[in-house]
Amino acid sequence: MRLKEWFASCHRNLPWRETRDPYSIWVSEVMLQQTQVNTVIPYYRRFTERFSTVLLLADADFQEALKLWEGLGYYSRIRNFHKAAGRVRDLFGGVVPQDWMSFRALPGVGDYIAAAVLSIASGQPYAVVDGNVKRVLARLLLMNMPTNHPTSHKVYLEPALQLLDTGDPGLHNQALMELGAMVCKPAAPLCETCPVQTDCMAFRLRQTVNYPHRLKKPDTPLYAVAVGVVYRDDRVLITQRKPDGLLGGLWEFPGGKIREMESAEDACIREIREETGISVCVQSHLTQVRHAYTHFKIVMDVFICRYLEGSVRLNGPCDYRWAAMDELERYPFPGANRKFMKLLKL
Template identity: 40%
Template sequence: MTQHKLLQNFEIKGYQSALIEWFDDNHRSLPWRENKDPYRVWVSEIMLQQTRVDTVIPYYLNFMREFPSLEDLATAEEDRLLKAWEGLGYYSRVRNLQTAVREVVSEYGGQVPKTRAEISTLKGIGPYTAGAILSIAYGKPEPAVDGNVMRVLSRVLLVKEDIAKAKTRKLFEEILYELIPQLDPSAFNQGLMELGALICTPTSPGCLLCPVRTYCRAYHAGQEHNLPIKSKKKKPIEKKMAALVLINKNGEVLIEKRPEIGLLARLWHFPNIEITQEQSGVEELVSFCKSEYDASVEIDTPIQFVQHVFSHLIWNITVYDVTIENQSIEETETRKWVSWKQIEQYAFPVSHQKIIEHCKKEA
C-alpha cells in the first residue's frame, strides 16, 4: 500500500507512542470512561455532539441512571426520554438514538454491531460516531474524525484544506487509517480528541505543553495560530416571537405540544407565534387567541424577554401573561391545563424553561 503523501517523512511510530503515553498519564476522569461498554460509549458520543463536556456530565449520569441498559432505553416512553434530555438541545439526537437502540435490541440481540458496515446503518450514527464506538469500545483501528481531530491533524501535518468541507474530512479519514496503531486504537483516538480539547485548542494552542510538539509541522513552521482553515458559517436568521402564559381561574397554565416533525418536535411549549409586523405583538396575540381558542383576552405589558440562539436561528421572544376567567379552552392530546407543580413532568425547550423559571419566581 502506498503511503499517503502527507505522511511521507513523518515519524508515525514516534507520534503514536508520544500521544498514547500522554493520554494514559493525563486523560480526564470522565464517567463514560469508567468502562468500555459500547452502549455507554454510544450514549456519551451522541450527547457530546455540539455540546461541552462539562454540560454533558450531569446529563449523562442522570440518563444512565434512568436507562442503564439498551433494553431500558428501547422500551422507554418518549415523554420520559425527552424529559431526561431536556436542556441538552438537538432533540433529534435522542430520538434517533432510541430508534437505533431498538434496532440493536431486535435485530442484533442487544449487541452493538462491531463492524463499520453494520453500525453505520443505525439511525443517527455517522462516520465519526461509528469510528468512536468501534475504536473505544471494541479496539478497532477505525478513524473518528471530528472538529478536534481535524484541528490537531491540520497543525501536526500542516494541512491547509478547509475543514468545513466534506472532502477534507474524507482526507483525514484516509490519513488516519495509516496513522492509527493496530495495538491501541482506543487510546490513540481518545488521545487525539483529548489533545484537541485540552492543549491544541482553537485560539490559544498550548504548544509548550504539547506532548507531540516535536512532530508538529505547523509549530516548527510558526503556523500553529493560522490553522486549521475553516470557512465561516452563514449568519443565523433572527425571528421576532411572542409567547403567552395563559392562566385559568384555577391557577393552571396552558401548554401545548409542538408538531410531530420540525424544530423541537414533540416538546411542550407555551402558545407562541412569530411576529410579522413592526409592533409589540400584542395585537397579533389577541387575534391568535380569538382564532385558535375562541377566547377574548386583554394583554398588557410584557413580563419577560428571552433570547435563544440555535446554530442557524435566533429567537427573540417577548413573553406576556394573561388570566382568563370565563372562557373555557378544552384540553386535547396536544393541549393541556397544568399546575406549576405538574409542569415539571413535561419536557420543554430551553427558551420556555426560562419562562417557567421566571413565572415560578414571580408566583
C-alpha cells in the same frame, strides 16, 4: 507512542472512560456531539442511571427519555437514539451490533459515532474525525481544507487512518481527541506542553495561528417572537411540538413570530388563536428573553394572558394540556421557555 504516553498520564477522568460497554460509550458519544464535556457529565450520569441498558431505553416512553435530555439541546439526537435502541431490541436481541454495517445503519449513527464506539468498545481499526481531530491534523500536517467545509470529513479521514495506531485504535482515537480539547486548543494552542510538537509542521513553521482554516459562517438571523402564558382559572395552557423537526416532542407555551408592523401583543393573541383556536386577552408583559439556536436567534416577548373563549383545536402542535403550575416540572420544555418559567413561580 508519545501521544499514548501523554494520554495515559494527562487524560481527564470522565465517567464514560471507566467502561468498555458499547451502549454506555454510545450514550456518551451521542451526548458529546455539539456539546461541551462539562455540560454532558451530569446528563450522562442521570441517563445511564435510569437507562443502564439499551433495552431499558428501548422499552421506555419517549417522553421520559426526552425529559432526561431536557436542556441538552439538539433533540433530534435523543429522538434517533430512542429509535435506534428499539431497533437494537427488535433486530439484534438487545445486543448493540459491533459490525460497521449494522451499527452504522442505526438511526442517528454517522461515521463519527460508529468509528468512536467500535474503536473504543471493541478495538476495531476505525479512525475518529471530529472537530478536535481535524484541528490537530490541520496544524500537524499543514492541511488547507477548511475544517468546517461540508466535505472536510473525507479529506481529514485519510491522514487520520494513516496515523491510526492499529494496536489500540480506541486509545489512539481518545488520545487525539483529548489532545485537541486540552492542548491544541482553537485560539491558543499549548505547544510547549504538546507531545507531538517535534512532528508538527505548523509549530515548526510558526504557523499555528493560521491553522486550521475555517469558512466564514453566514450571519445568524434574529427573529422576534411573542409567547403567551394563558391562564384559565389556576391552570395554564401548554402545547406539544410535532414529533419531527426542531424541538420535536417538547412542550411549550403557545406563540409564534411577530409580523412586520405588528405589535408583540397583537402577534401573541393572533398566534394563539391560529395555533389553538382559542381567544385570549393580554394582561401584562412578563419579560423578554433572548435565545440562540444553531442557525438563528430569537428575542421573545412573553405575556401573561387570560383565556376568553373557545375550545382548543390544534393546528400546528400535536397535543395540549391545561396544566397546574406544580405539574409543569413533569414536562420537557425547550431552553427558551425555561428561561422565563422560573418567573411564573414567584
